[in-house]
Amino acid sequence: MSGMLTPVDGNDLAAGEGADGASGAAHPVPSSRPTRRPWPLLWGAMFACSWGGNQFSPLLLLYVHEQHFSEVAVTVLLGVYVLGLIPALLLAGSLSDRHGRRPVVIVGVIAALIGSGLLALGGLGFGWLMAGRLLSGVTVGVAMSAGISWMKELSQAPHDPGADAASGARRGSLAFTLGSAAGALVAGVLAQWGPIPTVLPFVIHLVVAVPFLVLVTRLPETAVGAIGVGGALGSGSAGVGSDVRGVGGPWWAQLRIPAASHKRFVRVVAVAAPWIFAAAAMGYGYLPTRLADQTAxxxxxxxxxxxxxxxGASSLIQPVARRVHSLESARGLGVGTLGIAVGLVLVTIAIVIGSPVLGLVANAVLGCGFGISLVSGLLEVQRIAGARDLAGLTGVFYALAYAGFLLPTAISALALVIPAIDLLVAVVALAALAIVVVRLSSRRHLPEG
Structure with missing residues (x-):
C-alpha cells in the first residue's frame, strides 16, 4: 500500500546476530522515521504564496480613493487574478506530475516575488496593477495544485509516519487560509495607518517570501517516475511507496485528467466548488465596497x-471539518454550501439595511461555510483521483473553486442594467439550488476502496 514503511526481513536480523559472534547482539536496524519532518517548510512556502494572493483584497477602497478607480475597475482588479490563477491550477499540477513537485513550486515562489514587485509599482498606472494581480494568481495556482499534492505526499510515511490520512488536506488548506489572512491583515493595517500604503505592504511580502526560494530546494522530491527524477532525489528520496508517476509523451498529454469525468466529481464536487471562493469574494471583496459610505x-x-x-473563521472551523466530512456521503460539502448560502443571505440584508456589523457577522458565517467546503472538497478529490491524477484533479478543483471569485465582477457589470439587490437574490437562489443538487448525489458514485 502506498506510503507504508519498508518491512524489515527477519533473515537480515538473524544474519546480523551471527555477525556479532558470542555477543549475540543484533546490529541496530536503521529507522525509516525521518529525523525532521519536511512538511513545515512547504507549509511556509504555501503560506507565503497565499499571502501574496490575498494582500490586495483590503486595498480596493484605497485605490478608489487614492487613484480614483471606479467600482467596476477595482472589481476587475479583484477578478483578473483568476485569469492567472486558473491556467496555473490546470497546468501546474500536471507539470509537477511530469517534472517533479519541487521545480514547479519554485516557479510559484518566483511568481509571488515578481507579482508583489509589480504591485508595489502600481502607482505608475493601472497596467502595473493588472500585471501584478495576474502573477499573484499564478503563484496561488501553483501553490494550490502542485503544492497541495506535495503536502499530501509529505504528510504520510516515510516523511511523516504519524500523520493521519486527512493531514495533508488540513495542512494545505490551513496554509492557504492563514497565509491569506496574514496578507490581508498586514496590508490592510499598513494601508489604513502606515506610510506609503500603496508600496510598503508589498515590500513586506517580498521580505517574507524571499527565503523560501532557498528553503524549498531542501525539500525531498516525491514525484518518483517524473522526468529527470529517479529513486535518489537530491536532498532526499521520495520514499517507499510513493504513488506519483510521471507520464511520457508530449507535455499536453498531461493535461488530460481522467478522474475529472468521474460522476461523483462532476455531480458533487464541481457543483459545490465555485461557491467556496464566491463566498470569499462576496464577503470581503464586494461587501466592503457596498458599505463604503457607512464605514468611512x-x-x-x-x-x-x-x-x-x-x-479566521475558516481556519478555526477546519479542524472540525474532518468530523463533518463523511466517507459515506457528501455531508461535508452539503453543510459547507449551506453555510455559504446563509452567509450570502446575511450579505444581502447587510447591504439593504447598510449595517457594517451584520456585514462582519456575514463574513464569519461565510468563513465557516467555505472552510468546511474547502477541506471536504479536497478530501473528496483525494479519494476520487488515481495516482496519476492527484495533482491534476486538485488543480481542476481549485480552478472551479476560484471561478467563483469572478462573481463580484459579474454582479458589478450586470448591475448597470439590473438592480444589484435583484442580482444578490438570484445568487442566493443559485446557492440553494447547488445544495439540492449536492444532496441528490450525496451517496451516489462513491469511489471504491
Whole structure:
C-alpha cells in the first residue's frame, strides 16, 4: 500500500546476530522515521504564496480613493487574478506530475516575488496593477495544485509516519487560509495607518517570501517516475511507496485528467466548488465596497477586519471539518454550501439595511461555510483521483473553486442594467439550488476502496 514503511526481513536480523559472534547482539536496524519532518517548510512556502494572493483584497477602497478607480475597475482588479490563477491550477499540477513537485513550486515562489514587485509599482498606472494581480494568481495556482499534492505526499510515511490520512488536506488548506489572512491583515493595517500604503505592504511580502526560494530546494522530491527524477532525489528520496508517476509523451498529454469525468466529481464536487471562493469574494471583496459610505473614514480597516474574520473563521472551523466530512456521503460539502448560502443571505440584508456589523457577522458565517467546503472538497478529490491524477484533479478543483471569485465582477457589470439587490437574490437562489443538487448525489458514485 502506498506510503507504508519498508518491512524489515527477519533473515537480515538473524544474519546480523551471527555477525556479532558470542555477543549475540543484533546490529541496530536503521529507522525509516525521518529525523525532521519536511512538511513545515512547504507549509511556509504555501503560506507565503497565499499571502501574496490575498494582500490586495483590503486595498480596493484605497485605490478608489487614492487613484480614483471606479467600482467596476477595482472589481476587475479583484477578478483578473483568476485569469492567472486558473491556467496555473490546470497546468501546474500536471507539470509537477511530469517534472517533479519541487521545480514547479519554485516557479510559484518566483511568481509571488515578481507579482508583489509589480504591485508595489502600481502607482505608475493601472497596467502595473493588472500585471501584478495576474502573477499573484499564478503563484496561488501553483501553490494550490502542485503544492497541495506535495503536502499530501509529505504528510504520510516515510516523511511523516504519524500523520493521519486527512493531514495533508488540513495542512494545505490551513496554509492557504492563514497565509491569506496574514496578507490581508498586514496590508490592510499598513494601508489604513502606515506610510506609503500603496508600496510598503508589498515590500513586506517580498521580505517574507524571499527565503523560501532557498528553503524549498531542501525539500525531498516525491514525484518518483517524473522526468529527470529517479529513486535518489537530491536532498532526499521520495520514499517507499510513493504513488506519483510521471507520464511520457508530449507535455499536453498531461493535461488530460481522467478522474475529472468521474460522476461523483462532476455531480458533487464541481457543483459545490465555485461557491467556496464566491463566498470569499462576496464577503470581503464586494461587501466592503457596498458599505463604503457607512464605514468611512475607516473603510480600509473595515475591509481588513472583514477579510481576517472570514479567513479566521475558516481556519478555526477546519479542524472540525474532518468530523463533518463523511466517507459515506457528501455531508461535508452539503453543510459547507449551506453555510455559504446563509452567509450570502446575511450579505444581502447587510447591504439593504447598510449595517457594517451584520456585514462582519456575514463574513464569519461565510468563513465557516467555505472552510468546511474547502477541506471536504479536497478530501473528496483525494479519494476520487488515481495516482496519476492527484495533482491534476486538485488543480481542476481549485480552478472551479476560484471561478467563483469572478462573481463580484459579474454582479458589478450586470448591475448597470439590473438592480444589484435583484442580482444578490438570484445568487442566493443559485446557492440553494447547488445544495439540492449536492444532496441528490450525496451517496451516489462513491469511489471504491
Amino acid at each position: 473614514p475607516f473603510g480600509i480597516a473595515y475591509a481588513t477586519a472583514a477579510t481576517v474574520i472570514a479567513l
